[in-house]
Amino acid sequence: MVPRSWRKIKYRYDLRGSYCENCGNYHYPPRNFCPTCRRRGKVIETLFPEEGRVVSYTVVREKEPYIVALIELDNGARVLSQVCCDPSEMKIGMRVRKAFRRYGEDNEDGIIHYGTKFVPVN
Amino acid sequence: MRRVAVVGVGQSKFGELWDKGFRDIVLEAGREALEDADLEGKEIEAIFVGNMSGGRYLGQEHIAALIADYAGLAEFGIPATRVEAADASGGLAVRQAYMAVASGMHDIVIAAGAEKVTDVGDPMEILSASVDIEWERFVGGNLPALYAIIARLHMETFGTTEEDLALISVKNHRNGALNPKAQFQRVIRVEDVLNSPYVAEPLKLLDCASVSDGAAAVILASEDVAREITDTPVFIEACTQASDYLALQSRKDILTMNSVVKAARESYKIAGVEPKDIQVAEIHDSFTIAEVLAYEDLGFAEKGEGAELIREGVTEIGGKIPVNPSGGLKACGHAVGATGVRQIVELTLQLRGEAGKRQVEAEKGLALNIGGTGATAVVSVLGR
Amino acid sequence: MMGIVSYGSYIPKFRIKVEEIARVWGEDAKKIKGGLGVYEKSVPDVDEDAATIAVEAAREAIKRAKINPEDIGAVFVGSESHPYAVKPTATIVGEALGVGNDYYAADLEFACKAGTAGMQICYSMVKSGIIRYGLAIGADTSQARPGDALEYAAAAGGAAFLIGKDPIAEIEATYSFTSDTPDFWRRDLQPYPSHGGRFTGQPAYFRHIISAARGLMEKYGYKTEDFDYAVFHMPNAKFPVRAARMLGFSEEHISQGLVVRAIGNAYSGSSLLGLAATLDIAEPDERILLVSFGSGAGSDAFALRVTDRIKEFEREPKVWEKIERKVYVDYAIYLKHRRKIRA
Numbered sequence: 052m053v054p055r056s057w058r059k060i061k062y063r064y065d066l067r068g069s070y071c072e073n074c075g076n077y078h079y080p081p082r083n084f085c086p087t088c089r090r091r092g093k094v095i096e097t098l099f100p101e102e103g104r105v106v107s108y109t110v111v112r113e114k115e116p117y118i119v120a121l122i123e124l125d126n127g128a129r130v131l132s133q134v135c136c137d138p139s140e141m142k143i144g145m146r147v148r149k150a151f152r153r154y155g156e157d158n159e160d161g162i163i164h165y166g167t168k169f170v171p172v173n
Numbered sequence: 174m175r176r177v178a179v180v181g182v183g184q185s186k187f188g189e190l191w192d193k194g195f196r197d198i199v200l201e202a203g204r205e206a207l208e209d210a211d212l213e214g215k216e217i218e219a220i221f222v223g224n225m226s227g228g229r230y231l232g233q234e235h236i237a238a239l240i241a242d243y244a245g246l247a248e249f250g251i252p253a254t255r256v257e258a259a260d261a262s263g264g265l266a267v268r269q270a271y272m273a274v275a276s277g278m279h280d281i282v283i284a285a286g287a288e289k290v291t292d293v294g295d296p297m298e299i300l301s302a303s304v305d306i307e308w309e310r311f312v313g314g315n316l317p318a319l320y321a322i323i324a325r326l327h328m329e330t331f332g333t334t335e336e337d338l339a340l341i342s343v344k345n346h347r348n349g350a351l352n353p354k355a356q357f358q359r360v361i362r363v364e365d366v367l368n369s370p371y372v373a374e375p376l377k378l379l380d381c382a383s384v385s386d387g388a389a390a391v392i393l394a395s396e397d398v399a400r401e402i403t404d405t406p407v408f409i410e411a412c413t414q415a416s417d418y419l420a421l422q423s424r425k426d427i428l429t430m431n432s433v434v435k436a437a438r439e440s441y442k443i444a445g446v447e448p449k450d451i452q453v454a455e456i457h458d459s460f461t462i463a464e465v466l467a468y469e470d471l472g473f474a475e476k477g478e479g480a481e482l483i484r485e486g487v488t489e490i491g492g493k494i495p496v497n498p499s500g501g502l503k504a505c506g507h508a509v510g511a512t513g514v515r516q517i518v519e520l521t522l523q524l525r526g527e528a529g530k531r532q533v534e535a536e537k538g539l540a541l542n543i544g545g546t547g548a549t550a551v552v553s554v555l556g557r
Numbered sequence: 558m559m560g561i562v563s564y565g566s567y568i569p570k571f572r573i574k575v576e577e578i579a580r581v582w583g584e585d586a587k588k589i590k591g592g593l594g595v596y597e598k599s600v601p602d603v604d605e606d607a608a609t610i611a612v613e614a615a616r617e618a619i620k621r622a623k624i625n626p627e628d629i630g631a632v633f634v635g636s637e638s639h640p641y642a643v644k645p646t647a648t649i650v651g652e653a654l655g656v657g658n659d660y661y662a663a664d665l666e667f668a669c670k671a672g673t674a675g676m677q678i679c680y681s682m683v684k685s686g687i688i689r690y691g692l693a694i695g696a697d698t699s700q701a702r703p704g705d706a707l708e709y710a711a712a713a714g715g716a717a718f719l720i721g722k723d724p725i726a727e728i729e730a731t732y733s734f735t736s737d738t739p740d741f742w743r744r745d746l747q748p749y750p751s752h753g754g755r756f757t758g759q760p761a762y763f764r765h766i767i768s769a770a771r772g773l774m775e776k777y778g779y780k781t782e783d784f785d786y787a788v789f790h791m792p793n794a795k796f797p798v799r800a801a802r803m804l805g806f807s808e809e810h811i812s813q814g815l816v817v818r819a820i821g822n823a824y825s826g827s828s829l830l831g832l833a834a835t836l837d838i839a840e841p842d843e844r845i846l847l848v849s850f851g852s853g854a855g856s857d858a859f860a861l862r863v864t865d866r867i868k869e870f871e872r873e874p875k876v877w878e879k880i881e882r883k884v885y886v887d888y889a890i891y892l893k894h895r896r897k898i899r900a
Contacts, residue, residue: 059307064612064653079422080308086418098655107329107427109321110374111313114900119318119373121326121421129422131314135602137884138374143329151612151653153604154311163640165608165649166312173882 052157056164063166066099066149068128077128100125102148102172110138122147122169133168146172177274178399178406179555180281180392181210182518187387187506188356195231195289196243202388202511203244203285210392210402214245217392218279222255223266223286224510229299230290240285259303260459262286263389263513264414264542264551270393271412271553280398286514287388296384300509303545305420314421317381317460319546321373323427324462328375330428331477335375338461339366340483342379345458345497348490349504351531356385356506380461382501387508389515407521410444410537411554413437419548428477430547433470437552440539441472444554448472451494451554452535453523455516457543458501467541468496471552495533498523513542513551520555559683560724560861562624562690565617566716566833566876567610568820571600572883573891575709581888582704589709594794598712598821600886601698603894605713607636608646610826611696612653615717618692619654621871622719626654629719630688631661633678635671635695635825636715637743637750639664650694661688668741669790670851671695672716672825677857679720680728690721695825702749703897710793712821716829725867726836726845729860732773734765741852752852761854762792766800769856770848779860781805785843788831790850791817800848813838819880832861834876839863 061067068079072093076085079099085092106129108120118134118141133154134147147169154164183205185198193201207214220241227236241253256265263286270284290296301315309319327333343363349355361379369378399406415435418424424431441447448471456471458464468479473487473494482488488496499505499519502512520538522528540553574597579586590596601610611634619626632654634646647662661682665671672695679691696715701707720728740761743750753761766789774780787810789797794817801811814831823830828849835845840863847859892898 055307060652063311064649065655080420086423107322107326109318109325109376110371111315111318111321112371112373113317117313119313119322121322121427131309131420131422132312135604143326151609151616152602153606153609163606163608164311165653168312168604 053162056162064151066101066124066130066167067096068099069094070097077126079128079130099128102146105134105141105143105145105147107143108134108141120169135168135170140171148172174275175277176396176408177271177393178396178408179517179521180394180399180402180406181206181212182391182521183209184354184389184515184518185387186354187385187508187511187515189291190386191291193386195287196239198289198386198388199240199285199287200243202287202390203283206283206390206392212392212402215249216281217246217251217283219251219273219282220244220246220253221266221269221273221282221284222253223262223264223284223513224255224288225257225259225262226299226302229302230288230293258549259544260300260507260509261513261542261544261549261551262510263515264540264553265513267391267514267517267553268412268414268551271409274393274395281392281394283390283392284514285388285390286511288509288511289386290384290509291386300384308422309420316545317373317376319421320460320462321376322421323466323546324375327428327462327465333465333480335367336363337480337483338380338465339363341458341461341464342366342503344483344489345501345503348498348531349500351529352500352505355500355504356383357500357504376460376462382459382503382507385506385508387506387511387515389511389518391514391517391521405525407524408556409553410556411440412551413439413443414549414551417548421546428466430466430470430543430550432547432550433467433541433543433552436550437471440552440554444556446537446554450537451539453498453520453533453538454494454496455499455519455540456496456501457512457541458497458503459507459543463543464496464501471539471541490531490533498528498531498533516540516542517553517555524555524557558724558727558864559680559722560720560728561718561726562721562724563618563622563719563870564716564833564836565614565621566830566879567613567617568714568830568879569599569601569605569610570882570884571602571886571894572597573600573886573888577888578709593709595710595817595821597819598710599714599823600891600894601713603896606640606698607638607696607715608640608649610698610713610715611646611650611694611717614696614715615650615654615692615694618717618719624690627657629654629656629660629690629692631679631682631691632656633663633665633675633693635665635667635675636697637666637668637671637824638698638700667855668851668853669824669827670849670855670857672829673847673849673857673859676718676720676859677731677733680731683720683722690719693718693720695829697824697826699822699824700749700895705749707750707752710817710822712823714820714823714830715826716833718829723866724864725870726861726863729862730773730777731857731859732769732776733855733857734769734772735855736765738854740854757852761852762796762850763800763803765854765856766790766848766850767803769858770804770846773858773860777860783844784810784846786813786835786839787811787846788814788828788835789848790828791815791831792822794818816876816880830876836867837872837875837877839867841865841867
């Protein structure tokens, strides 16, 4: 689905979300409508902090294990993402920092999906 | 608003039904419901269908029309509607049917739920379309992963353990062994759950309900019509529905399903009951953690103390509030769109005293049907 | 004055030891380490490639430069492992950095000197005044045929250089020596490169490195003594040491940049990582000679003079510190990471 992924590039390659100037809330993914203010809201796109802490996580073990974590960035917005480290390094509350990585591809002859993952802050 | 009663119920066996197609299982459930209500079929004025994804599981859309056709009801041109809220589709169908009768629009309707998942390769993968595809699924957050994230935080915050979750699965399997229509008839032990392989840590294979084939149907009627049809009407005293943010990252607290809290609060108010008045419940245990969370969000336990109920046997058959006497999603099998309707079938049988070996003493029952990770919840309170 | 305004680097954290590769092929690890001077090499993670390495290195350069990425007027990415054969890495990088749409861009290929070629192009564009800043990146996840000698050193890594005015290191001069010399190549659709064995030495590496270095010095009036550091392309640890000696440099001049010992040859990232490691400790007024080499063949030589501005420039974490952050893998995991075996 090339056009659909293409529209997301700006918000996946980097942590670009939305901010409501009316209520001061940050949202990721970016929203068309502020859920607090709806029509009264004034939503703009903005770049989010590079770091955050792990709220919770899981190691998905159906095939090759990978780590999915709910991360709270330093501006309060939360993002679901993968963390690149050994599962034994994961701890609730640990600090992580964004990293640009591959998320997969549409087959060997399809487009490559890049996006933001996280690595532990050392 | 008129009072609405369940006058007939039916369901197919749930499981991997290789020999039966979608039409076969729907008709099996529908016929049983008509027989239960002793109706010919022409009395039905409208049909509401819960089916999550005929399109992806079968390549078939226009599901309600298909069912009306094969039920012999297209002959009368009745309105046939399919509703979808992931695995709360069944609950939605019941609620739509309830509203149709309560409002006076129709006198007798049927709510059916059906899903045929084994004709395609990966049933759980399609069920994972219930999450936010672009922002959760894209990063690898399928349905088990998201419930696992909730489970881990619940464990970290409240001290719930993997053993506690295993007890839920053990209870439901024990109950399922008493239910001839349940997919799994096997009693299991805590060690079996703990030794099963991890799907998404900390959730293991036996913490997760299987995605299965199955169909269920309930016939609803207004009170006056119901009393003509049956001596044992079971009334739907409340049927409420609520939503929550789709993606976990958009919710302020992932340990509370706001949709469940809201729908339950409204149902209790309408039915004039409190959580302690509920004597039997069918709760959406797509994952063991979901049942623990539901104990809290339905008000059976304080937030964080859900695990105590299972540890103390409160929710066993014979306990103070039996939960999932049918075996729940875990032992019956989770036939996605059929689950919410199956829950009403079970509660009706329980309240009529027709539940056989798994019978509990109850006059008030509650059903909780959840979509995905809780973006939709339907709560129904039933009473004699 | 124009030159390097900022730089960044990225080295994947996984390493495989020469012993481990030698174990699989039944070779003598001691002999190989002795011959190449390399003891382990960097290995990318399964979800890393030249584009992700380029972005990480470039983000560090931009962060240290404290500029608005939209002021970058050109992005050139040099690699021999671009993720696509057709579809530029440069635009993926530009998008990830938030450069906007007003920029010149292209991918470059010239074996291991594609990164320095990008530096020359950016320097020309800045010098001509058509851009304010140019970003030149050399990044690779170099492939080598399993069992081939190259396998011991073919590594992953990259560095990014922001070129503009008011630099931390002025590009005083640059000169290239180029010829059609087929020492190392890869035909289209072939998964692994081929090479001419010992032919890659004197007629290729040494001829071009020495000619470029001498050409720069003659044309612009430099002598060996004018340079405090020298950085050469590093296919192994022996070649750059010999090249240094041929030009009259001692091992002290090149040791700071000799990252190949610990991480192997990151191809388009090789000499640039050596330069980054050198800039990590260079003092104002010190001069660095950078000479890259790309098979096929050519060398780009630069005379760089460090300025006062380097004192306020953030140089932590240093390249050698990044080199020390490592996790070892065995040969099977290495194959999986390099996607030579897939599920």
